[in-house]
Amino acid sequence: MSRTPGQVWRRTRGLLLAALLLVAAGITFAAVGSGGEHGRLDPRSPDPYGSRAVAELLKDRGVTVDVVTTLDEATDAAGPDTTLLVAGPNMLTDYQRHVLRGAVGDASGRTVLVAPGRTSVGTLAPHVSVELPGPVDPHPPRCDLPAARSAGTVETGGLRYRTDARDAVSCYPVDGYPTYLVLREHASGDTVLLGSPDLLYNDRLDQQGNASLALQTLGSRPHLVWYLPSLTDPSATAGPGGQENQEGGGDGDGGTTAGESGFVDLIPSGWLWGTLQLAFAAVLAAIWRGRRLGPLVTERLPVAIRASESTEGRARLYRKANARDRAAATLRSATRNRLAPLVGVSPRDAQSPGTLLPAVSARLDASDTDAGALLFGPAPADDAALVLLTDQLDALEREVRTS
DSSP states (O other): OOOOHHHHHHHHHHHHHHHHHHHHHHHHHHHHHTTSOOOTTOTTOOSTTSOHHHHHHHHHTTOEEEEEOSHHHHHHHOOTTEEEEESOGGGSOHHHHHHHHHHHHHHTSEEEEESOOHHHHHHHSTTEEEEEEEEEEEEOOOSOOHHHHHHOSEEEEEEEEEEOOTTOEEEEEETTEEEEEEEEOSSSOEEEEESOSGGGSTTTTTSTTHHHHHHHHHOSSSEEEEEOOOTTOGGGGBOGGGOBOOTTOOOSGGGOOSOSOOTGGGSOHHHHHHHHHHHHHHHHHHHHHHHTTOSOOOOOSSOOOOHHHHHHHHHHHHHHTTOHHHHHHHHHHHHHHHHHHHTTOOGGGTTOHHHHHHHHHHTOSOSSOOHHHHHHOOOOSSHHHHHHHHHHHHHHHHHHHHO
């Protein structure tokens, strides 16, 4: 049975409204987001998880801050008077990490790695291993590093590190493992590992000694290069010599294009939170749909139900399922059962065409009534044919009764 336009509209208007709201929300967010940078740890972003506050404070102290998004820009800017902050070392491929390590090693400047994981420390911070992360809470420095002692208690945590380097300075330990680690590379160069980026966020900079430690860590040189790795960086698909890697086209560690980071590590955190929220909304919708009819109501049996209600309920079920064949079969069977005693046929033979049809035909005056087609014919092709069959069965029964 085909639905009318009104029925289709009533069934789909909720989905259309939800789709319209999603489109409107997307356009609104896109319009709001087009006014500036909103990336996590972006020194141009005023969002809570941006880092514009620390960048502005560094500029006020005379430190120039440059934002780069490609490996070539980062390596070209490295130098003895430069601090290179790598905001997402885990996004780098193995080839990119080797190139970056060689550039900063020769530059003798400071390199700051924000929350480098197991995929990064092996290349960017040799002799360092990563322990399980801990919570981000206020912790005392517990080291002799002047910058840490001056900052005092700082909100640190996240990834924890272990090292066997002799000149390493371990600060802000959590359960015995440092979350702020300084590796002496050269007489004038070093590498700093931050276990968590929280102290660089806009909304956390004014907590405890976060601002002091951030400014001393990033402002030790007159020039700060803020490297935000991008998936669109051409070097992400390049191997040794700048050539795009082919299978078997590279040798040694430098011939690997795919980083060791997992797929989830490459997904922006906003998408992960969005997926979690959608899953939570789906669970709530399932609970709502499951409880929308309310709890079951128990009734003492037997329950008296009017025959008209049962008939209407079964008719609606047949109509919803487009079961015209079942409806026609029910109508014909009921008519045969009522006709059988009228024409002298036993109830057992009421469903037999060879017994019932001759007895019915003998009671009919008109010869143009096809009793066989009415009582044992095929299923109606549409709703109009089903209604016509109902009228014809009623007329046949009335004619038999009055004959």
